[in-house]
Amino acid sequence: MLRKIPRTRISTPSNFLEIIKHLFFSVHNDEAVNEFEEKFAEYIKVKNVIATSSGKLSLYLILNSLNLDKNDEIILPAYTSVSVPNVIMSSNLTPVFTDISHKTLNINENLIGNKVTIKTRCILPTHIYGQPCEMNRIMKIAKKHNLYVIEDCAHACGSEYNGKKVGSVGDFGFFSFGFGKHISTLGGGAITTNNDYVAEQIRKKIKKFKKPSNFELLKKIFRAYIIKFFTYPDVFSFTLYPFILFFGSETITKIFEENTRLMKNLPSNCVRKFSDFQAIIGVKEISRLDDRNNERIKNAELYTKHLKSIINIQDTLPRTKSAYLNYAILVDYRKDVIKKMIKNGVDTQRTWMKNCSSLEISNNFKNDCPVSEEVAKKVIYLPLYPELNKSEILKIVDVLKS
Numbered sequence: 001m002l003r004k005i006p007r008t009r010i011s012t013p014s015n016f017l018e019i020i021k022h023l024f025f026s027v028h029n030d031e032a033v034n035e036f037e038e039k040f041a042e043y044i045k046v047k048n049v050i051a052t053s054s055g056k057l058s059l060y061l062i063l064n065s066l067n068l069d070k071n072d073e074i075i076l077p078a079y080t081s082v083s084v085p086n087v088i089m090s091s092n093l094t095p096v097f098t099d100i101s102h103k104t105l106n107i108n109e110n111l112i113g114n115k116v117t118i119k120t121r122c123i124l125p126t127h128i129y130g131q132p133c134e135m136n137r138i139m140k141i142a143k144k145h146n147l148y149v150i151e152d153c154a155h156a157c158g159s160e161y162n163g164k165k166v167g168s169v170g171d172f173g174f175f176s177f178g179f180g181k182h183i184s185t186l187g188g189g190a191i192t193t194n195n196d197y198v199a200e201q202i203r204k205k206i207k208k209f210k211k212p213s214n215f216e217l218l219k220k221i222f223r224a225y226i227i228k229f230f231t232y233p234d235v236f237s238f239t240l241y242p243f244i245l246f247f248g249s250e251t252i253t254k255i256f257e258e259n260t261r262l263m264k265n266l267p268s269n270c271v272r273k274f275s276d277f278q279a280i281i282g283v284k285e286i287s288r289l290d291d292r293n294n295e296r297i298k299n300a301e302l303y304t305k306h307l308k309s310i311i312n313i314q315d316t317l318p319r320t321k322s323a324y325l326n327y328a329i330l331v332d333y334r335k336d337v338i339k340k341m342i343k344n345g346v347d348t349q350r351t352w353m354k355n356c357s358s359l360e361i362s363n364n365f366k367n368d369c370p371v372s373e374e375v376a377k378k379v380i381y382l383p384l385y386p387e388l389n390k391s392e393i394l395k396i397v398d399v400l401k402s
């Protein structure tokens with residue numbers, strides 16, 4: 001096979017020159033941001049959307065607008081992005097790590113009730129890789145104990161639970177529009193909520209933030225186009241592919257992996273407004289979101305059809321629709337599998353999610369979460385993006401089977 005299959009392709013705005021022209025020569029006002037927020041609110045079906053500069057900042061703003069006391073407790077899955085407990089801790093709150101289900105890889109809702117104490121204020125379920133959590137159960141527990149539910153939708157833009165878009169089921173939702181997400185605005189995020197009062201408090205906070213400079217935005221644009229260039233299969237096959245073959249998959253995985261150090265405060269470059277420039281890209285992205293998600297779903301279903309009986313894959317729940325940010329499989333001997341796959345022309349990567357309850361930053365809040373520990377060692381992402389075609393998927397399946 002001459003043409004190799006990269007682990008990811010990223011979506012960038014189509015007209016590079018038009019974008020640069022807009023950045024430097026257009027009048028910048030809040031109109032585009034308002035339009036983006038309205039369109040996203042219409043899409044998710046919530047009253048308020050507040051665009052932010054990242055998923056992290058979105059969570060930070062929610063937590064810091066709820067009048068919580070120091071060391072109040074937030075129940076979250078142990079298997080998630082390290083940025084989530086980091087934001088909780090930098091808000092002087094206590095993360096209460098809860099183990100996940102081996103099947104869905106989401107928080108095990110049967111374990112939540114036992115974690116509730118007099119200090120608990122929120123449940124923060126992550127819809128991991130796009131698969132919605134068992135929200136009915138979670139909402140019932142929250143109602144019983146009078147807790148807020150904050151949905152982490154960073155992986156799940158377009159996913160549905162019981163016919164409702166995630167981000168509209170709990171009290172709050174937050175999204176990430178980073179590179180490689182369903183919507184990419186070169187970094188960015190959004191808060192969704194029907195709570196007008198808290199939405200207003202968050203808007204007041206954001207008004208005080210600086211806009212990103214043109215230089216900051218330009219850096220993001222170049223980064224996106226460089227990644228896009230090197231992940232075109234024809235370019236990938238003769239550049240990154242031989243590099244990965246020689247130096248191993250980890251060299252690339254580590255470049256993009258999140259830092260696992262403790263964040264005392266949010267990094268200053270993270271505390272920014274969402275720019276009108278990003279909003280213009282975002283509006284275009286929303287208009288093609290469903291089409292691109294449908295391609296992802298079609299590709300994921302093809303994998304499932306061929307792999308379900310031979311390998312452990314992330315399960316989907318009835319009454320849910322996953323927008324499949326990643327296609328996760330669980331394998332023993334992960335390093336060997338990744339190595340064999342790359343030798344056969346398929347670039348895969350291990351998970352970026354961690355068992356956060358066993359990280360150094362969580363020393364004071366450790367919990368035994370054996371399923372998260374096991375899953376974090378076993379998950380591989382198979383290539384999954386709208387541009388992937390049927391014959392490439394069948395090729396990946398063949399390599400995996402062999």
Ligand SMILES: Cc1ncc(COP(=O)(O)O)c(C=O)c1O
Pocket residue numbers: 053054055056057080081083084126152154155175176177178188189
């Ligand atoms: C599950 C999860 N939550 C939150 C975030 C934070 O989003 P952002 O990178 O936009 O800050 C990420 C990042 O990818 C994530 O994977």
